[in-house]
Amino acid sequence: MNNLEFPGNDERLDPNKLYLARGDEEISLCRPYLIGDVFDGVSVPNGAGGEKKRRVAILQHPCSMRKDGVNLKGSILVAKVSQRKALNTDEWTGGYFGIMPLPELERSDNLKRRNHAIEFDNLYTVSPEQLEAANRIALLAPIGINLLLQRWVHYLSRVVIPTFTFNEATEPFYEEADLIEEWCEELAIDNTADAIREAGLSCMEWLREARPGDRTYQDMLKDSQSRSTVRKAMRMRLKELTCSV
Numbered sequence: 001m002n003n004l005e006f007p008g009n010d011e012r013l014d015p016n017k018l019y020l021a022r023g024d025e026e027i028s029l030c031r032p033y034l035i036g037d038v039f040d041g042v043s044v045p046n047g048a049g050g051e052k053k054r055r056v057a058i059l060q061h062p063c064s065m066r067k068d069g070v071n072l073k074g075s076i077l078v079a080k081v082s083q084r085k086a087l088n089t090d091e092w093t094g095g096y097f098g099i100m101p102l103p104e105l106e107r108s109d110n111l112k113r114r115n116h117a118i119e120f121d122n123l124y125t126v127s128p129e130q131l132e133a134a135n136r137i138a139l140l141a142p143i144g145i146n147l148l149l150q151r152w153v154h155y156l157s158r159v160v161i162p163t164f165t166f167n168e169a170t171e172p173f174y175e176e177a178d179l180i181e182e183w184c185e186e187l188a189i190d191n192t193a194d195a196i197r198e199a200g201l202s203c204m205e206w207l208r209e210a211r212p213g214d215r216t217y218q219d220m221l222k223d224s225q226s227r228s229t230v231r232k233a234m235r236m237r238l239k240e241l242t243c244s245v
Contacts, residue, residue: 002160005147006092015103018144024108027136029191030184032200033072034062034176036140036234038081038105039131044124055137057118059152062173069208070180070200072128080122081105085116097155100148105127105138111172118148120155131195132180142167142174172221179203179221179234185198186238206237 008014021027037058046052056078065076086103087096099117106113140148142239147162150168154160159178183203188195207230217233220226 002162003093004097004154005163006089007143007147008089011089012200013092013103015086018102018140018147019104020139020141020144022105022138024135027139028181028185030188030196030199031181032070033058033065034063034139034177035060035144036145037121037136038102038138039078039134040132040137042078042126042130044078044080044126048203053134055116056124057081057102057133059118059123059149061170061237062177063086065180068201070197071203072131074127075125076128076131078124078126080124081116082119082122083112084115084117097151100151102138120152138230142171145174171224175221175227175230176207176218179207183234183238186242206234222235 001021003083006013007017021031035058038055040057041053042050044056045052052134059079061079063069067073072147072209081102084099084101087101087170089104092101098120102116102118104114143163146166146176164217180200180203183206184196184199187202188213204218207221208216210216217230220230
């Protein structure tokens with residue numbers, strides 16, 4: 001039986017590999033929402049007819065939670081995030097199948113506050129407005145997202161799919177998210193959700209515009225050999241747009 005993977009190598013855990021950014025100082029407001037993003041203070045049902053603010057993480061693929069590549073659908077699947085003890089490598093690979101560990105999610109002097117986990121059996125659906133009203137506190141790096149996908153699929157099916165398989169399928173979306181973030185940081189008129197959304201739509205229009213040979217830049221992102229060409233073209237376009245303002 002194949003074992004689940006863990007962040008690190010040579011039998012040594014490296015929690016920092018899980019994260020692209022943590023905390024307000026590292027997280028860009030222009031970064032599109034992706035699976036694994038962790039939010040604090042999201043209002044969800046408390047089981048007694050009321051609501052309680054909880055920490056949650058998105059569990060949907062970027063495309064499945066969007067209508068047009070930018071605007072979010074009205075209902076997004078999230079899972080509860082709670083404090084948990086840190087796991088060792090044996091526990092990562094051979095147990096605790098109902099969670100995605102998030103070691104060192106918080107940089108805190110209090111050891112009990114540092115380590116958390118996404119709970120696959122505590123699910124909610126929330127609106128984009130609920131997420132926008134909350135505080136996004138962590139973004140997973142590609143390897144973190146792939147580990148989350150591996151554990152989530154294993155939880156649902158008991159099948160272990162290698163993270164490199166997920167990476168081959170999802171890498172174009174990571175690239176697209178990087179480009180949208182860069183575009184919005186340059187062109188959004190302010191940091192409001194509406195301004196960032198408008199800039200994001202203009203980026204998607206540019207990515208989806210037909211090019212010679214009937215290929216779009218969005219299609220070219222699926223080919224790793226073409227991604228540098230797309231990045232270069234986007235930066236040239238950004239330079240044109242910012243110089244014309």
